[in-house]
Amino acid sequence: MLKTTYARHVVSGVSLIALSAFAQPALAATFNVTNETELAAAISTANANGESNTINVSANITLIAPLPLAVKF
Known part of the structure; x- marks a missing residue:
């Protein structure tokens, strides 16, 4: 049982490193x-x-619903 558990942890650790x-x-x-x-x-x-992004609006937009709040980081 100990070998199986150890093997699972090793495989899980290797998988996380690879990902x-x-x-x-x-x-x-x-x-x-x-x-x-x-x-x-x-x-x-x-x-x-979480980065400084740019949003270019290239048309007239009529808002029908509220937009999400834009957050500056």
Whole structure:
């Protein structure tokens, strides 16, 4: 039983190390939006990645619902 448990921990540790090698840090992004749905998604994504992002609005957008609060980091 001890060998099986030890083997599981070794495999789990190796898996975590392998996965972390492929993990990419969040990078600042530029979002080009033309409608309310894209704008809301861009704000939410920008808030989630914690970077200084740019959102370019390239059309007149009529808001039907409140947008997410834009947070500056």
